[in-house]
Amino acid sequence: MTEPAGKRFLYVVVCAAGIAADVGRLITAAQQRDWEVGVIATPVATNGFFDTEAVGAQTGRPVRSAWRTPGDPRPFPPPDAVVAAPATFNTVNKWAAGLADTLAVATLCEASGLGVPVAVLPCVADALAVHPAYRDSLVRLRGMGVRFGERYTGEPGEDGARPEFGWERALDLLDLG
Numbered sequence: 001m002t003e004p005a006g007k008r009f010l011y012v013v014v015c016a017a018g019i020a021a022d023v024g025r026l027i028t029a030a031q032q033r034d035w036e037v038g039v040i041a042t043p044v045a046t047n048g049f050f051d052t053e054a055v056g057a058q059t060g061r062p063v064r065s066a067w068r069t070p071g072d073p074r075p076f077p078p079p080d081a082v083v084a085a086p087a088t089f090n091t092v093n094k095w096a097a098g099l100a101d102t103l104a105v106a107t108l109c110e111a112s113g114l115g116v117p118v119a120v121l122p123c124v125a126d127a128l129a130v131h132p133a134y135r136d137s138l139v140r141l142r143g144m145g146v147r148f149g150e151r152y153t154g155e156p157g158e159d160g161a162r163p164e165f166g167w168e169r170a171l172d173l174l175d176l177g
Contacts (some may be wrong), residue, residue, distance in 0.1 A: 010035040010109070013104045016044035017086040017123040019154060019165045023050050028166040033171055038076035039063045042104045054055060065085055067103050082111040083170040086123030086152065089134055097138030104114040112144045119173035121149045121166065129153075138139050147173040 010030050014020050027037050037059045045065070046052055052063040064075060084091065091105060100106035111118050120141070128134060129151060142148065151167040154163050 003104045007034065007036045009077050009078040010037050010039055011076065011082040012039045013082060013084040013087070013091075013107060014039060014041040014045050014050060015086055015088040015091045015104070015123070016042055016049045017088055017154075018049070019086050019123055019152065020045055020049040021026060021051070022053060022167070023085070024058055024164065026083065027055065029168045029171055030083075035076075035081075035171075037061075038079075040104050040107050042088075042102055045104075052097075065103060065132070067106075069075060072132045079111060079116050081119070081174045082108065083119050083121070083174070084108060085119075085121035085170050086165070087120045088122075088129040089124045089131070092124070092141070093120060093133050093137045096140045112141075112146065115145075117147070117174050118145075119147045119149065119170040122151045122172050123154065123165070124151055126155070127154055130152070149173055167168065 012023065012026060014023050019135065030037050038061050039055050039059060041063055043065050046063065056062050061075065068075065094105045095108045098109060100109045108118065138148065149166055152165050154162060
């Protein structure tokens with residue numbers, strides 16, 4: 001597939017968190033900023049955490065969650081940037097440890113190694129955020145140049161409403177570099 005001249009290509013890595021259902025908001029925002037988008041999801045995220053068919057229609061590309069076979073063409077061009085949103089405790093820790101056991105985590109590991117800008121919007125509960133492995137993972141990934149937005153817990157506020165997930169913040173983080 002040939003990309004239009006001048007279009008940047010953004011990989012969006014989606015993890016299994018309830019807020020993933022709204023990933024279309026990130027895609028819309030990226031497209032409004034003149035990005036072409038391809039979505040790579042963790043295998044668990046593709047099992048009902050977001051509408052993969054709707055996202056495929058929105059991007060014009062199938063959602064990927066498995067490696068291609070050696071003879072298959074690359075379905076996406078190389079990324080100009082990567083966003084991981086929502087990024088779960090599990091994915092952040094596996095990525096920092098270099099455990100590339102899924103296409104999603106392998107993509108994050110490779111992007112970091114290639115110097116591709118990466119922005120992350122973590123979705124991690126308070127009880128997990130204090131775990132030493134998670135804190136160490138943040139230090140390691142930040143040391144690799146990964147840009148983090150505010151952590152989202154999904155916990156309702158005093159008024160009972162859940163806070164907004166800052167989808168566009170990921171794109172703002174990419175624009176900083």
